[in-house]
């Protein structure tokens with residue numbers, strides 16, 4: 225990897241740490257779609273997964289290495305515990321990438337050593353050294369993280385880092401795994417490392433942190449002032465618990481306030497050179513893609529990418545609202561790619577125009593998906609005069625996000641109104657090819673249709689989130705429904721888009737149930753396909 229003395233390296237871990245958020249589970253195709261967009265966004269490193277964790281993770285890292293890890297592409301990285309089999313799996317999965325990195329880690333705090341690893345300090349020191357050396361036998365680019373660095377004894381931490389660098393680690397990553405430190409403390413820790421690790425100049429200092437107290441971004445910015453040059457972050461800040469530091473916030477803070485940060489990274493104050501390699505105009509699109517595919521919605525007041533972040537500029541009131549934008553704006557919506565939402569296609573647009581625009585938007589659909597998406601586009605064009613990029617993205621996301629179609633919603637019909645009992649009828653094709661029809665009443669149309677679906681599918685679950693958002697303004701807008709449901713402490717999400725929100729609601733529910741059912745029947749969850757078929761049989765008696 226190139227030397228970035230005065231540039232901040234953006235290490236994106238949306239596909240590894242971000243995907244650990246409950247319910248954010250992505251399939252391999254979805255991960256590839258996101259990885260491609262991350263490359264377009266210009267991230268320096270993509271942590272594509274944890275190759276050893278499961279065959280699915282291995283496959284995802286490998287495919288991303290093949291398809292996105294090109295000569296001009298980003299570094300592709302896999303996480304690996306400091307164990308030979310982990311490091312080997314990472315190396316194997318990364319093989320197709322031109323630029324590849326193994327990221328290995330081990331805990332260095334006494335509390336973890338004693339209770340989790342059951343190892344002494346000197347044993348851990350040796351393991352760190354050996355595993356970095358082993359990783360180095362496969363790749364040039366090795367990152368080492370001392371887990372729980374914040375609670376490690378500083379002198380010991382410095383020693384481990386020194387040995388890891390001596391063994392060949394080119395990046396040392398300092399995590400605040402539990403999101404506990406204040407920005408000041410985090411900055412001090414980085415300064416301590418910079419001052420006390422003798423060979424620290426031979427490696428790049430990286431930071432990793434979580435947002436439990438809402439301080440991750442602030443802590444990272446402080447760390448930069450004390451020598452950190454790589455930031456580990458995720459799109460929309462998704463990740464375990466309160467999430468990781470948000471990429472878009474870090475990048476825009478460094479962009480908008482570059483004159484403040486320039487001196488800390490050895491540049492003249494006035495320098496206009498970008499501090500990161502990120503193409504900021506791809507931020508908004510990346511945010512939407514990640515939100516759509518993970519089912520993790522972005523709160524409206526979220527910095528940079530929330531629906532209200534630039535509210536005074538978007539929508540129909542945009543003209544003449546402000547005499548001088550600079551009075552209230554520190555950045556404009558165009559800088560994150562928010563205003564490229566013009567009418568692009570209409571009723572008479574052909575297949576080629578449709579395909580071309582989708583490619584420009586970053587979607588590479590297979591023939592079957594493209595055919596299905598084109599039919600959807602034509603249907604939509606009949607209902608809605610102006611088809612925008614956002615509509616196209618919504619359709620394409622729907623087609624690329626394919627949970628296995630085990631249950632297929634063939635028909636959904638609801639009647640409701642004032643002084644009426646909401647009643648729904650559904651016809652569903654089961655995985656065995658059987659067509660089942662059932663009906664239910666509910667407190668509202670969505671409740672009725674979900675109850676009807678449950679009567680057919682017979683997979684116990686608890687609906688924990690249901691949300692509808694409109695993709696564009698106007699009465700003919702597409703509604704996007706995102707739902708999350710829980711089964712055996714695991715969360716599954718489903719998403720669908722349609723101009724009819726009841727249809728979208730039904731489809732989103734079936735999509736989530738298909739994911740749940742797939743996990744169940746693949747043995748990931750306890751009950752088997754046969755048990756389920758038996759359950760359905762019993763229910764139809």
Ligand code: MN
Nearest residue numbers: 241401432434
């Ligand atoms: Mn983490």
